[in-house]
Amino acid sequence: MKKVIALLLTLAMSVACVATLAACGEKAEPVAALITLHGSSSTYDKNFIDAFNTACQNKGLKKSQYTVKSDIDEDDSCYTAAADFADKGYKAIFADSFGHEDYMIKAAKEFTNVQFYHATGTKAHTEKLANFHNAFASIYEGRYLAGYAAGLLLNTMKNKAKNNNFQVGYIGAYTYAEVISGYTAWFLGLEAALDEGYTATMQVQFTGKWYDETLEKEVANTLIGNGAVLISQHADSMGAPTACQNATVPNVAYNGSTGLNTLVAYSKINWVPYFEMMLDQAMGGAAVATDYTGTMENSSVQWALGPNVAEGTLEKVQAVEKELKAGTRQVFDCSTFTVTKRAAGTNGENDFGLNVNATIDETGHLLQYHADVDTDVAFTGDTDVVKTVNGMRYFAESDKRSAPYFDIQIDRITLLNAIF
Amino acid sequence: MTGNKTVHEPLFHVVKREDMSVKKKLLIYAAAFVGGLLLVSIFCALCSEDTDNPFEMFTSMFDGVFGTQRRFWVFLRDGALLLGVSLALLPAFRMKFWNLGANGQIVISCLVGYALMKWGKESGVSNAVVVILMIICCVGAGIIWAAIPAVFKAFFKTNETLFTLMLNYIAEGLVTVMITIWAPKGSGSLSPITEYGLPSIINDQFLPILVVTLLTVVMFFYLNKSKHGYELAVVGESENTAKYAGMNVKFITIRTLILSGAICGLIGLLLVGGINHSVNPTSHAGMGFTAIMTSWLANFNPLVTIVTSFLIIFISLGMGQVRQDFGFYNDAIANVALGIVYFFIIACHFFINYRLVFRSSKRPDEDSFIMNRKAPEKKPETEIKETTEEKQGGNA
Numbered sequence: 001m002k003k004v005i006a007l008l009l010t011l012a013m014s015v016a017c018v019a020t021l022a023a024c025g026e027k028a029e030p031v032a033a034l035i036t037l038h039g040s041s042s043t044y045d046k047n048f049i050d051a052f053n054t055a056c057q058n059k060g061l062k063k064s065q066y067t068v069k070s071d072i073d074e075d076d077s078c079y080t081a082a083a084d085f086a087d088k089g090y091k092a093i094f095a096d097s098f099g100h101e102d103y104m105i106k107a108a109k110e111f112t113n114v115q116f117y118h119a120t121g122t123k124a125h126t127e128k129l130a131n132f133h134n135a136f137a138s139i140y141e142g143r144y145l146a147g148y149a150a151g152l153l154l155n156t157m158k159n160k161a162k163n164n165n166f167q168v169g170y171i172g173a174y175t176y177a178e179v180i181s182g183y184t185a186w187f188l189g190l191e192a193a194l195d196e197g198y199t200a201t202m203q204v205q206f207t208g209k210w211y212d213e214t215l216e217k218e219v220a221n222t223l224i225g226n227g228a229v230l231i232s233q234h235a236d237s238m239g240a241p242t243a244c245q246n247a248t249v250p251n252v253a254y255n256g257s258t259g260l261n262t263l264v265a266y267s268k269i270n271w272v273p274y275f276e277m278m279l280d281q282a283m284g285g286a287a288v289a290t291d292y293t294g295t296m297e298n299s300s301v302q303w304a305l306g307p308n309v310a311e312g313t314l315e316k317v318q319a320v321e322k323e324l325k326a327g328t329r330q331v332f333d334c335s336t337f338t339v340t341k342r343a344a345g346t347n348g349e350n351d352f353g354l355n356v357n358a359t360i361d362e363t364g365h366l367l368q369y370h371a372d373v374d375t376d377v378a379f380t381g382d383t384d385v386v387k388t389v390n391g392m393r394y395f396a397e398s399d400k401r402s403a404p405y406f407d408i409q410i411d412r413i414t415l416l417n418a419i420f
Numbered sequence: 421m422t423g424n425k426t427v428h429e430p431l432f433h434v435v436k437r438e439d440m441s442v443k444k445k446l447l448i449y450a451a452a453f454v455g456g457l458l459l460v461s462i463f464c465a466l467c468s469e470d471t472d473n474p475f476e477m478f479t480s481m482f483d484g485v486f487g488t489q490r491r492f493w494v495f496l497r498d499g500a501l502l503l504g505v506s507l508a509l510l511p512a513f514r515m516k517f518w519n520l521g522a523n524g525q526i527v528i529s530c531l532v533g534y535a536l537m538k539w540g541k542e543s544g545v546s547n548a549v550v551v552i553l554m555i556i557c558c559v560g561a562g563i564i565w566a567a568i569p570a571v572f573k574a575f576f577k578t579n580e581t582l583f584t585l586m587l588n589y590i591a592e593g594l595v596t597v598m599i600t601i602w603a604p605k606g607s608g609s610l611s612p613i614t615e616y617g618l619p620s621i622i623n624d625q626f627l628p629i630l631v632v633t634l635l636t637v638v639m640f641f642y643l644n645k646s647k648h649g650y651e652l653a654v655v656g657e658s659e660n661t662a663k664y665a666g667m668n669v670k671f672i673t674i675r676t677l678i679l680s681g682a683i684c685g686l687i688g689l690l691l692v693g694g695i696n697h698s699v700n701p702t703s704h705a706g707m708g709f710t711a712i713m714t715s716w717l718a719n720f721n722p723l724v725t726i727v728t729s730f731l732i733i734f735i736s737l738g739m740g741q742v743r744q745d746f747g748f749y750n751d752a753i754a755n756v757a758l759g760i761v762y763f764f765i766i767a768c769h770f771f772i773n774y775r776l777v778f779r780s781s782k783r784p785d786e787d788s789f790i791m792n793r794k795a796p797e798k799k800p801e802t803e804i805k806e807t808t809e810e811k812q813g814g815n816a
Contacts, residue, residue, distance in 0.1 A: 041750055063470060067744050068749060070749050070750070073700075073702065076612075076696045076697075080490075099608070102611050419608070420599065
């Protein structure tokens with residue numbers, strides 16, 4: 001028995017050694033690495049992983065030249081992963097989650113000859129490092145169009161309206177600009193499509209997690225129970241879409257198709273163009289902008305319709321898309337929404353107030369907004385972001401930096417909770 | 421156990437064995453480990469679209485742990501941290517106090533540490549002051565979190581398993597609450613405070629390694645050579661014996677858990693002050709639960725715990741690299757693989773401590789157990805006595 005074990009051990013070890021030696025010498029120079037918060041079971045991270053692989057294949061990279069490291073937490077393990085890729089000679093390193101940013105900056109400061117890229121981050125334009133980049137896209141436009149498709153569907157469901165008002169629901173991950181900007185754009189698109197005489201209100205509930213299938217499902221059921229006739233979400237699991245499917249409630253998705261027959265439409269950021277630019281830079285091409293915003297023009301913002309749509313939806317949404325591209329329609333057109341202000345401390349010491357950075361007229365329409373563009377600990381407003389072009393006053397999102405900074409809580413949208 | 425001669429023998433009995441040499445034990449562990457890895461390598465190759473060669477898994481694993489200097493340092497650091505948590509559990513476990521709350525004890529210490537660093541940054545106090553306060557308060561937080569269930573156990577006989585487990589959730593929940601207060605506009609993450617924290621000696625990895633090395637030596641002597649170590653072992657064996665020998669069981673229980681919590685607090689201090697400089701509800705990285713396995717596999721021996729801790733970290737870091745190299749974008753396959761290796765190791769632990777005696781292989785002259793089974797016909801009282809002894813032996 002002892003001999004057999006010893007023999008087995010020797011065999012295993014020697015084979016392992018041979019395998020180690022055999023693997024040497026055939027590797028091409030590494031180029032690009034992707035760090036993701038979760039794995040491919042998260043729709044958000046899957047969108048990055050798929051786009052990264054597509055871009056690398058498009059650029060003719062060999063499998064050994066690019067790699068993905070998933071399930072990297074938003075702590076020092078992100079720095080360790082980034083530094084490890086730099087050690088191994090990767091030239092472009094990309095991280096996909098908001099909380100990765102500080103650790104990517106730490107790595108960027110240490111490895112000045114390696115380029116670091118970070119999605120949804122806010123600090124590249126103030127850190128001013130030559131090798132650290134932020135990237136995002138004007139996805140609020142895609143959201144608006146997906147909302148428009150949902151509004152057209154609601155026009156066919158008028159029996160579900162109470163007093164000519166449709167109540168819809170939204171599941172968000174965290175109460176911060178990226179999510180707020182997303183659901184507000186979606187809601188404004190939905191409202192814009194409604195027939196004359198009909199209105200909409202929305203309830204938003206936050207989960208406090210980017211990926212929690214059970215919780216997202218539960219929240220969707222709560223919102224449906226509260227009377228929501230249509231649901232959308234910005235959280236990354238299939239929880240909410242599945243709940244909608246089970247309750248036959250129409251659903252609008254983000255990051256990609258859910259493949260369910262309750263799907264009305266989805267919008268997503270197509271990261272392939274950005275990854276291709278990143279790879280070009282790694283292979284000697286032009287440098288990518290420090291703070292890059294993808295647009296509909298360069299197909300960074302994409303949308304598509306699902307099976308559950310009203311007749312003629314495609315043409316109508318395409319017409320709106322044209323107006324957005326031409327600038328004759330703005331997503332955050334100040335005449336389409338009203339805002340209520342409340343000073344900090346009104347309801348006791350822990351009241352941060354409501355929309356304190358907004359300047360509004362007597363009807364509640366937005367005149368100016370002092371947004372927190374340059375991130376600081378106290379989240380103070382520093383930049384005016386409301387513009388007036390051709391007589392249209394609008395909140396210019398993703399204009400001063402790529403990551404969203406629209407964090408206004410507009411009227412008709414009720415937050416059931418807030419989780420930061 | 422009827423003592424009836426015509427009774428049917430079951431196919432096999434499980435018999436405790438005590439005669440195995442250390443060398444043989446180690447050999448069996450190694451064989452199980454390698455066997456598990458071999459099975460996993462085949463499994464990984466089958467699941468991967470990128471490669472069909474099962475042996476590439478071994479290459480990846482070794483590369484992931486020893487491939488670069490940084491990886492090796494991280495391996496030593498993570499192994500040291502897990503060893504530290506295991507050492508925290510050892511005294512409690514030897515006393516048969518099932519402290520499942522190491523996760524909570526670590527996280528609460530991280531939270532306190534971050535609060536102090538944040539306070540330091542806001543008030544501009546020097547780092548030395550903050551570090552001294554951190555050492556006291558982090559360790560103190562760990563102690564409080566462990567002492568609460570110990571006091572309840574000592575005075576009210578509450579179930580420590582559930583109590584410590586529940587305190588984990590409370591600690592993690594507290595972190596979430598504090599993040600909401602400290603970062604009212606983020607996405608659930610706090611910015612690291614790099615200006616404050618423990619000094620970096622040689623590199624960020626060295627300090628935890630040094631601290632845990634010293635801790636291992638101290639704990640070895642504490643558990644094996646000191647009066648305290650002896651006392652807690654006696655309490656673990658039999659509370660009544662301890663009482664009869666004049667030991668204060670309540671005091672020993674609380675004292676031991678204070679030690680356990682203090683070590684967890686120390687690990688939390690190293691995590692928040694030296695590594696993450698930030699805190700989140702999973703700052704403990706699940707070490708509190710993994711350490712249950714490492715200390716149990718080591719039979720609560722601090723020296724063997726070194727081996728088991730580093731083994732587990734080797735597998736988990738190695739599998740991280742395998743995931744990357746094999747294109748597993750999902751943690752499911754890696755988790756199954758880890759499960760297989762763990763299963764092999766735990767299964768062989770069983771076969772080292774027990775053996776199966778099959779019906780056909782019974783030889784009365786060799787097998788005392790079967791002799792015992794046959795003996796009682798003449799003296800039924802002995803049977804009762806002996807079976808109780810067997811039972812006790814089986815539990816030890």
